[in-house]
Structures are given as C-alpha cells and as structure tokens.
Amino acid sequence: MVKIIYIEHAGKRHEFDVAAGQSVMEGARDNGVDGIVAECGGCCSCSTCHVYVAEDWFDRLPPIEPMEEDMLDFAPGMEPGRSRLSCQLTVTEELDGLTVQVPAEQA
Amino acid sequence: MSGIVVVGAGQAGLSLGAKLRAEGYSGALTLLGEEAWPPYQRPPLSKKFLLGELPRERLSLRSPEFYGEHDIDLKLGARVEAIDRDAGQVRFGDHVLAYDRLVLTTGACPRRLPAAIGGELGNVFTLRGIDDVDAMAPRFKPGARLLVVGGGYIGLEAAAIAARSGLEVTLIESAPRILGRVAAAETADYFRRLHRKNGVDLREGTGLRRLVGGPAARAAELADGTTLDVDLAIVGIGVEPAAALAQQARLAVDNGIATDAYGRTTDPNIFAAGDCASFPHGGGRLRLESVQNAIEHAECVGRNLLGAETPYRAQPWFWSDQYDVKLQIAGLNTGYDRVVVRNGEREGAVSHWYYAGRRFIAIDAINDPRAYMTGRRLLGAGISPDPDDLAAADLKTLTAA
Ligand SMILES: Cc1cc2nc3c(=O)[nH]c(=O)nc-3n(C[C@H](O)[C@H](O)[C@H](O)COP(=O)(O)OP(=O)(O)OC[C@H]3O[C@@H](n4cnc5c(N)ncnc54)[C@H](O)[C@@H]3O)c2cc1C
Ligand code: FES
Numbered sequence: 001m002v003k004i005i006y007i008e009h010a011g012k013r014h015e016f017d018v019a020a021g022q023s024v025m026e027g028a029r030d031n032g033v034d035g036i037v038a039e040c041g042g043c044c045s046c047s048t049c050h051v052y053v054a055e056d057w058f059d060r061l062p063p064i065e066p067m068e069e070d071m072l073d074f075a076p077g078m079e080p081g082r083s084r085l086s087c088q089l090t091v092t093e094e095l096d097g098l099t100v101q102v103p104a105e106q107a
Numbered sequence: 108m109s110g111i112v113v114v115g116a117g118q119a120g121l122s123l124g125a126k127l128r129a130e131g132y133s134g135a136l137t138l139l140g141e142e143a144w145p146p147y148q149r150p151p152l153s154k155k156f157l158l159g160e161l162p163r164e165r166l167s168l169r170s171p172e173f174y175g176e177h178d179i180d181l182k183l184g185a186r187v188e189a190i191d192r193d194a195g196q197v198r199f200g201d202h203v204l205a206y207d208r209l210v211l212t213t214g215a216c217p218r219r220l221p222a223a224i225g226g227e228l229g230n231v232f233t234l235r236g237i238d239d240v241d242a243m244a245p246r247f248k249p250g251a252r253l254l255v256v257g258g259g260y261i262g263l264e265a266a267a268i269a270a271r272s273g274l275e276v277t278l279i280e281s282a283p284r285i286l287g288r289v290a291a292a293e294t295a296d297y298f299r300r301l302h303r304k305n306g307v308d309l310r311e312g313t314g315l316r317r318l319v320g321g322p323a324a325r326a327a328e329l330a331d332g333t334t335l336d337v338d339l340a341i342v343g344i345g346v347e348p349a350a351a352l353a354q355q356a357r358l359a360v361d362n363g364i365a366t367d368a369y370g371r372t373t374d375p376n377i378f379a380a381g382d383c384a385s386f387p388h389g390g391g392r393l394r395l396e397s398v399q400n401a402i403e404h405a406e407c408v409g410r411n412l413l414g415a416e417t418p419y420r421a422q423p424w425f426w427s428d429q430y431d432v433k434l435q436i437a438g439l440n441t442g443y444d445r446v447v448v449r450n451g452e453r454e455g456a457v458s459h460w461y462y463a464g465r466r467f468i469a470i471d472a473i474n475d476p477r478a479y480m481t482g483r484r485l486l487g488a489g490i491s492p493d494p495d496d497l498a499a500a501d502l503k504t505l506t507a508a
Contacts, residue, residue: 022165030170032177034129039398041148043155045426045435046399047480066453067433067476074480074506107483 002091005099006033018091024100025049025087035102042087044068047075047107051100052082061089077103109135109205111412112197114187114352115212116140118148118401119381121168123210126409128177134207136179139199141186144237145171150398152240153264154428157247158272166237190356192374208376208412211353211364212405215346215382215396220256225318230339234261235346243339249273251338254327256315258285260427262343263298266307267429269341276307277335281314288345290436291446293459294471298429305430348383348394361385363394368418370408378412380405386419393439397425422487435479438469438486447497451475458482460497467491477502 001017004027008014012034018027028036028049037048044067053061058081064072068088072078086100111127113120116138124138140146147166155161174181185199196205217233220226232243247253251274255266258280266278280287286295302309314330318340327335348363359365359373363385370378370386381401385394395404400421407419427434443461450457451474458478461469467490470482481502485492492505 026165029168030173032125032129032169032173037402039402039424040426041150041398043426043428043433044476045428045433046424070453070476071480074477074484074502076484107480 002093002096002098004091004095005097006036007099007101008034009102009104010034020091020093022091023087024051024089024091024095024098025085027091028086028100033102035106036086037106038087040087044071044085044088047071047085049086050075050077050103050106051084051086052079052103053084054099054101055082057098058082058084060094064088075107076105109195109207110137111135111208111210112137112139112204112206113210113212114139114197115214115349115381115383116142116146116181116183117212117214117381118146118168118398119212119214119405120210121146122402123212123380123405123409124179125169125177126406127412128179130410130413132409132413137204138174138179138181139185139187139197139204140181140183142236142238143184145169145174145181145183147237148398149235150426152237153234153261154268156237157234157240157265157268163237187352190352190377192356192377195376206376208378210408210412211372211377211379211383212381212401213349213352213383215348217342217346218344220315220318220342220344223317224315225320225324226342228318228321228324230323230337231318231342232339233342234265243341246339247272247274250275252336253277254279254335254337254340255343256340257343257345258282258287258309258311259289259343259345260286260425262341263302264427264429265341265343266302266309267305270302270305270307271430278302278307278309279313279315279329280309280311281330283312285309285311289440290471291440291443291459291461293446293448294434294473297457297473298432298434301430301432346382346396348385350383353379353383361392363392365392369411369416370404370419371411378408380408386421388421393421395421395423397423399424422483424483433474433476435472435476436470437472437479437483438467440469443468445494447494449478449498449500451478460492460494462491462494465491465494467494481506 040046255278318324364379456475458472472479
C-alpha cells in the first residue's frame with residue numbers, strides 16, 4: 001500500500017492507502033474525494049480527474065503522453081508544471097507520500 | 108425518520124447518494140439495487156472489461172468500505188417491485204421500506220430480439236451488466252463466429268473487442284448505415300473503414316430475418332437471403348428506459364419517467380435521474396444515456412432534495428473507444444444541416460463540427476482531444492465559430508474569442 005494525500009479544493013485533506021497498480025484517480029474515486037468526478041473511468045477522455053501535483057513531485061512522475069497533454073492543454077485551470085490527469089498516474093512504491101490538490105472546477 | 112430511499116444502485120444512484128453526504132445530508136439514506144454487485148461503471152463492459160484487461164474490482168465506483176463510512180445503507184439483490192405512494196413505502200421481496208423522499212435511478216434495459224425470430228436462444232446476449240459479460244464469456248473465445256446485431260456504439264465497441272480477441276465478427280445493421288441515429292455520415296464512414304481494416308465483416312442495410320437452431324442459435328438468416336454460421340450473437344439495438352415501476356405507481360411516463368427541471372416526477376415526493384428519466388429541454392423533453400448525464404443529473408437532484416431548487420442544464424458529452432481510436436463527442440447534434448471537417452494538429456486527428464445554420468451544436472472528435480476540449484468549451488459558452496473559417500482556424504484563438 002502506498003500513501004497518497006489528496007487535498008480537496010475547499011482544503012479538506014485526506015490520506016489514503018492506495019494499492020500499487022491502481023491509478024491516483026482510482027484512489028480518489030474509490031474513497032469519494034470531492035471534485036474527482038472521473039466520468040470516463042480513467043481512459044483519458046474527460047479530464048474530470050485533473051489534479052495539481054506538488055511541485056517537488058512533478059519531475060518524478062511518469063512522463064505525459066500526447067493524449068494527456070492535449071486534454072490538459074485545454075482543461076480549465078491548467079497550470080504547466082503542476083497539472084496532471086490523475087487517471088494517468090499509476091501508483092508505485094516511488095509515489096509514497098505524493099500530494100495532489102483538486103482544482104476549483106473540472107471540465 | 109424514514110429518510111431518502113434511492114431505487115437503482117447504478118451510476119446515478121451512487122452519484123446521488125455520495126452527493127447527498129458530501130452536501131451534509133445526515134438523515135437516513137438507503138440505496139436499493141437489484142444486481143448482486145455494488146455500484147459499478149458500465150462503459151468498460153463493452154471495452155476493457157470485455158477484453159479481459161480490467162479486473163472486476165476495478166469496475167466498482169467506490170471501495171466496499173465507502174458505504175459504511177458514509178452511512179449509506181446499500182442493499183443488493185433488492186429488486187423493488189412496487190411503490191405505495193399513499194403509504195410512502197416501497198416493497199422488495201418480503202420487505203417494506205418507508206420513505207420521506209424517493210428517487211428512481213433505475214437506468215435502462217436493452218431491447219431484445221423477439222422470441223419469434225430466435226431472440227431467446229441460449230447464445231444470444233445483450234450487454235448491459237456484469238452478469239451479461241459473465242454469461243457470454245465461455246463462448247467469447249478466439250475463432251468463435253460472432254454475429255453483432257446493430258451498428259450503434261455498443262455493437263461497434265463489442266465488434267472491436269471481439270475482432271481484437273480473435274473472434275470472427277460479422278456486424279449487421281438494418282439501417283442504410285451504422286451510427287445512423289447518433290452521428291453524421293462522416294463519422295460513420297470513419298468507423299466503417301476502421302472496422303473493415305480490422306477484419307470485421309460489416310454489412311449495412313442488412314436486417315436479420317431470424318436465428319435458427321435450438322437451444323442455441325446455429326445460423327442467422329439475413330433479410331437479403333444469405334445465411335451465416337454463428338457461435339454466439341450480441342444484440343445492440345438500443346435500450347428502453349426502466350420505467351415500469353413508475354408506470355405501476357401511475358407517475359407520468361413520456362420517453363422515460365417524466366420529471367420537471369428539478370428532477371421531480373408528477374409526485375412531489377418522488378424524483379428521478381439518469382437513463383430512466385426525461386426532463387424538459389428546448390420546449391420538448393430529453394432523455395440521455397450517458398455517464399455524464401447520470402452523474403450530473405443525479406447530483407443536481409441531490410442538491411434539490413436538500414432545498415437548492417436548481418434546474419438541470421444538461422451539457423452532454425460521450426466517448427467511445429474502438430481499437431486504438433478515441434472518439435469524444437460533445438453537444439447534441441439533433442437538427443444539424445452541415446458538418447465541417449477539421450484536420451487536427453497531430454497525425455490522424457480529425458474532428459467533425461455539427462452546425463444548424465450558423466449555430467455550432469455538437470462535435471465528434473476522433474483522436475483529437477484538443478478539438479474536443481475546445482468544442483466543449485465553446486458549447487458551454489454558447490459561442491459558434493464561423494463554419495467557413497473553422498477548417499483552418501487555430502483552436503486557441505477560437506476559445507480566446
Ligand atoms: C456496455 C455499455 C457501454 C457504455 N458505454 C458508455 C460510454 O462509453 N460513455 C458513456 O457516457 N456512457 C456509456 N454507457 C451508458 C452508461 O453506462 C449509462 O448511461 C449509465 O450507466 C446510466 O446510469 P444510471 O444510473 O441511470 O443507470 P444504470 O447504471 O443502468 O443503473 C441502474 C441500476 O438500477 C437497477 N434497477 C433497475 N430497476 C430496479 C428495481 N426495480 N429495483 C432495484 N434496482 C433496480 C439496475 O439493475 C441497475 O443496476 C454504456 C452503457 C453500457 C451498457
Ligand atoms: S478519468 Fe477521465 S480523463 Fe481521467
């Protein structure tokens with residue numbers, strides 16, 4: 001189990017143990033983090049799983065594939081260097097302690 | 108202290124329950140579902156789950172602990188058979204449960220082929236729930252000859268997965284072309300080519316006369332007189348809103364359980380949301396079958412149950428994954444008279460923009476998330492880019508306008 005920290009837009013903080021192999025989105029959805037809607041269920045089609053990752057984490061994450069890049073490019077509240085789609089982040093031991101924040105609005 | 112009772116533990120029912128708790132509702136909350144499974148997502152059933160790439164647990168919309176932690180009384184295997192509006196009760200099996208407010212999120216049921224033409228034979232399947240996939244799994248094997256009846260999104264997605272899994276696939280569509288009800292000829296042309304390239308024998312304007320055999324279908328006789336050998340058939344010819352319960356309770360039903368803009372049925376204590384419900388839209392009524400609608404309609408009803416009085420404003424969107432192609436749709440294309448084709452920035456990216464006159468009403472984006480996201484934003488803001496300039500337009504400048 002890997003510890004992931006989710007901060008809702010209103011500031012509420014959750015700490016959940018997420019199984020390696022699941023996505024950061026699934027950890028949020030399974031536990032009901034407000035603001036992670038994940039309408040497409042993780043197939044990079046909706047951008048309603050957009051999160052801001054803490055800056056010191058950004059470069060340690062798996063690279064952004066073209067589909068994700070294009071979805072993010074037009075997502076509301078997109079911030080280069082912080083924005084990711086949480087469904088594209090697979091949880092591994094290396095992500096222990098990752099902190100993600102939910103933006104004000106999703107697409 | 109009877110609280111809120113929700114009938115239908117699917118996407119809409121779960122979204123409603125979760126929203127009520129997120130908004131601070133602390134009264135009793137019961138979620139009744141006839142299936143044996145806790146609320147799960149259906150889209151992967153015709154995509155990764157059918158392919159066997161997604162384990163069952165990952166279909167679930169919430170962890171098993173979520174319900175207890177949020178004090179949601181989830182009762183599974185509980186098929187509600189009747190509503191007693193005078194007593195304010197629902198009945199399932201031997202149980203009677205009282206409600207203050209009742210919400211119907213019963214979803215939709217796939218249309219079946221008539222028994223007279225073989226619709227009840229043992230190897231003829233529809234695709235709506237986990238149980239349907241489980242039932243067809245033993246026959247869904249490489250080399251098996253699959254007949255897909257119906258060229259809508261579910262039929263096409265099933266055909267794609269089957270072709271990928273090494274089945275021999277024939278897809279028949281009785282209308283002149285696939286996706287006739289939901290998409291423009293340009294989008295249909297794209298997917299016809301894609302399926303043929305992947306080895307699917309796709310036949311349009313070809314109806315099914317009957318399936319022959321018993322207890323399982325062995326062959327299909329088509330309207331054009333040809334006969335095909337089949338090992339299994341998947342029928343994807345649309346769904347009917349699950350409105351029988353509402354009908355029995357004498358609630359108004361009009362292409363689904365009829366609600367007002369706030370999600371209220373003709374009984375002020377009973378609400379409906381999701382695939383089963385139709386709501387006022389542009390002078391008529393609209394019913395949508397999508398995850399987006401199930402979530403947002405249910406969340407809107409949830410807030411209204413707590414006193415918000417917010418009318419539901421649908422912002423429809425839908426997606427479909429076939430082979431390595433991603434289709435993203437936004438808006439409603441009813442009444443379009445022109446389709447503008449725009450090639451995307453990346454190779455293979457293309458989008459089809461639907462116009463009614465000069466008004467932009469919907470988009471189909473194929474491997475083109477940038478066009479999809481732009482189209483969605485324009486629709487939300489009510490902006491119509493000039494159709495004559497669109498093919499060459501820069502997306503960023505369109506949204507900046
Ligand atoms: C194979 C497939 C692929 C799909 N792909 C997509 C897609 O790519 N994108 C998209 O946006 N949408 C897709 N959809 C549609 C989407 O899944 C539905 O629109 C959505 O699930 C609707 O949610 P709902 O809660 O209204 O209905 P459902 O999710 O169907 O839930 C209704 C639940 O109510 C239960 N129920 C019914 N009657 C009773 C009763 N009397 N008592 C107790 N329980 C009852 C049913 O058993 C069911 O579990 C797909 C659907 C299917 C079947
Ligand atoms: S869940 Fe839809 S893009 Fe991540």
